[in-house]
Amino acid sequence: xxxxxxxxxxxxxxxxxxIGAGYLLQRKFPLNVAxxxxxxxxxxxxxxxxxxxxxxxxxxxxxxxxxxxxxVLFVLLxxxxxxxxxxxxxxxxxxxxxxxxxxxxxxxxxxxxxxxxMYHTAFAFSVQIVVMLIQQLLTNTVGVMxxxxxxxxxxxxxxxxxxxxxxxxxxxxxxxxxxxxxVPKPLWTSMELMAQGLVPTALITLGxxxxxxxxxxxNFRVLVSNGMRLLAGPLLAAGVCLMxxxxxxxxxxxxxxxxAPSAVNSVLLAIEYKxxxxxxxxxxxxxxxxxxxxxxxxxxxxxxx
Numbered sequence: 001x002x003x004x005x006x007x008x009x010x011x012x013x014x015x016x017x018x019i020g021a022g023y024l025l026q027r028k029f030p031l032n033v034a035x036x037x038x039x040x041x042x043x044x045x046x047x048x049x050x051x052x053x054x055x056x057x058x059x060x061x062x063x064x065x066x067x068x069x070x071x072v073l074f075v076l077l078x079x080x081x082x083x084x085x086x087x088x089x090x091x092x093x094x095x096x097x098x099x100x101x102x103x104x105x106x107x108x109x110x111x112x113x114x115x116x117x118m119y120h121t122a123f124a125f126s127v128q129i130v131v132m133l134i135q136q137l138l139t140n141t142v143g144v145m146x147x148x149x150x151x152x153x154x155x156x157x158x159x160x161x162x163x164x165x166x167x168x169x170x171x172x173x174x175x176x177x178x179x180x181x182x183v184p185k186p187l188w189t190s191m192e193l194m195a196q197g198l199v200p201t202a203l204i205t206l207g208x209x210x211x212x213x214x215x216x217x218x219n220f221r222v223l224v225s226n227g228m229r230l231l232a233g234p235l236l237a238a239g240v241c242l243m244x245x246x247x248x249x250x251x252x253x254x255x256x257x258x259x260a261p262s263a264v265n266s267v268l269l270a271i272e273y274k275x276x277x278x279x280x281x282x283x284x285x286x287x288x289x290x291x292x293x294x295x296x297x298x299x300x301x302x303x304x305x
Contacts, residue, residue: 003300004296004297004300005296007296007299007300008292008296011114011117011118011295011296011299012292012295012296014117015110015113015114015117015203016292018200018203018204018207019203019204019206019207019210019288020207021204021207022203022204022205022206022207022208022210022211023207023208023210023211024207024211025204025207025208026207026208026211026212027211031208033205033208033209033212036201036204036205036208037205039201040109040198040201040202040205041164041165041166042165043194043197044194044195044197044198044201044202045108045165045166045169045198046165046166046168046169047169047191047192047194047195047198048112048129048194048195048198049129049166049169049170049173050169050170050172050173050191051173051188051191051192051195052122052125052126052129052173052195053126053129053169053170053173053174053177054173054176054177054183055122056122056123056125056126058123058126058127058130062250063130065244065245065246066127066130066131066246066250066254067130067134068244069240069241069243069244069246069254070130070131070134070135070254071134072240072243072244073236073237073240073254073258074103074134074138074142076236076240077102077103077228077232077233077236078099078103080102080228080232080236081098081099081102081103081228082095082099084098084224084228085098085099088221088224090221093274093275093276094221094275094276094279096146096147096275096276097147097266097270097275097276097277097279097280098221098225098279099146100143100146100147100266100270100275100280101225101229101262101266101279101280101283101284101287102225102228102229102232102233102262103138103142103143104135104138104139104143104262104263104265104266105135105229105233105257105258105260105261105262105263106206106260106261106262106263106264106284106288107128107131107132107135107257107260107263108132108135108136108202108263109202109203109205109206109264110202110206110260110261110288110291111128111131111132111256111257111260112125112128112132112198112199112202113199113202113203114256114260114295115128115253115256115257116199118256118299119249119253121249123249124249124253127249127250127253127254128253128257131253131254131257132257133166133170135263136164136166139263139265140164143265143266147270147275206264206288209264209284210284210285210288213267213281213282213284213285219279219282221279222279222282222283222286223286225262225279225283225287226262226283226286226287226290229261229262229283229287230259230261230287230290230291230294231294233258233259233260234255234256234258234259234298234302236258237254237255237257237258237259238251238255238302238305240254241254241255241305247305248305251302251305252302252303252305255298255302255305256295256298256299256302259291259294259295259298260291260295261284261287261288261290261291262280262283262284262287262288263284264284266280266283266284267280267281267284
């Protein structure tokens, strides 16, 4: 119990304070969340991706196992969601929102500061970045098709990934490592400065996004979704790590990411394709709040992996 309280006050609380600041700021002085998101998307995240991948090595075997393990985890979550959706007798629109709320989690502006606060190593953060990239790819393909099977083709969804600056940041970092190119010091220093801006901006943006969501606790589907996201997610991730023989920091980071709250992108997809956006908003808001209680327990338990 002492360990859990230590983790809450030293890891979780420092994350929720800036989230709360963003929430209050949005209530008092409405922020342009879209602009904040673009600053992260086009400047901070690419800079962080480039600097992290450039200076950290993940051997090919470990990278392969990590990618396969995350894909297997996604499939297992999807199957469990389909079973639950049938038991809850959800129609097509509600089923797609339910599945997206569980299968896609906040591996970006929630897990980035969390992993940095916990490990302070480029290796651990590289693992988290791989998880985030896989989630991003799945969101822009499977997530989009699940939200609307008629409005966009698989080809169109896949092409969206090549419009993302983070894709080119990763490719450029890999190329620079491959040809042993030294990044000029002024450029490297500026990218490190931009990378450092991601964590506070991401947390404040998350708080501002939550301020636009109404909380309604009597929706049983929301509670089921949150339970699956915060509890079933990390349990299945731990099982997949055992299956692939993944241990240590890699397993810990993967399980911690799998215990993150529902992704804000699930709300954007629900709004765009009219697949129960109110439910999607509820799951993101409540799962983020509940993660303050569940995440310290998960962090304490993953130390045994």
